[in-house]
Amino acid sequence: MKLRILTAIFLFPLAWTEPVFAETSPGQHFDSLTAQNSIILAQNPSITLGEAADLVSEWLDAKSRIFAPPFDRRTLEQFTTGELYQDTLKSIDFLIENDGYYEYGVQKVETVERFAAAGNKATIEVKVTEDTTFYQNGEVKDSNFNTQKVRYKLEYRDGIWKIANFQVLN
Structure with a gap:
C-alpha cells in the first residue's frame, strides 16, 4: 500500500485564496515539488x-x-x-x-x-x-x-x- 502525502499551497496574489495541490509519495525528493511551485508562482507574479x-x-x-x-x-x-x-x-x-x-x-x-x-x-x-x-x-x-x-x-x-x-x- 502506497501512502500519499497531499500538500496545499496558497497563492495570495490572487483576488481569492486558491489552493494548488501536489501529490508526493513517501521518500520522493521535494526538489520536483519546489520546481512545480516555482513554475506556478512565475505565472502569477506578485510584488511587495x-x-x-x-x-x-x-x-x-x-x-x-x-x-x-x-x-x-x-x-x-x-x-x-x-x-x-x-x-x-x-x-x-x-x-x-x-x-x-x-x-x-x-x-x-x-x-x-x-x-x-x-x-x-x-x-x-x-x-x-x-x-x-x-x-x-x-x-x-x-x-x-x-x-x-x-x-x-x-x-x-x-x-x-x-x-x-x-x-x-x-
Whole structure:
C-alpha cells in the first residue's frame, strides 16, 4: 500500500485564496515539488511594497551607469521596459551625439506615499531626493538638488519586475 502525502499551497496574489495541490509519495525528493511551485508562482507574479521600493532605489543607483560613459544599455534593459526603455535609449543617443552626460550625488527614496499591485502591474508613488549635474563638452550646463513626488509604473516582464514609466507629480 502506497501512502500519499497531499500538500496545499496558497497563492495570495490572487483576488481569492486558491489552493494548488501536489501529490508526493513517501521518500520522493521535494526538489520536483519546489520546481512545480516555482513554475506556478512565475505565472502569477506578485510584488511587495518593499520589493517595489527596492526596485526604484536600485534604478536610481543604476542611472549613473546608464547616463554617463560608457552608457550601460545592459543595465538599462535590466531595470526598464516599454516606454521608459525606448525613451531612455533615445536620451542616451542624444547624450552621445551632443557630448553630454550626467553625474549623480545623493539619490534616495525618502518615503513611500502609495502602492498598489495587481497581476503583472504595480504602481508606487515615492518622494525621491536627487542631486544631478548635467555636463556638455566637459562643462556644467545644469545642476539640480531637489525632492519630488514620483509615480513609477512597474510591469512584470521577462521573469522580473521592471519600471515601465514614471511621472513627476509636483
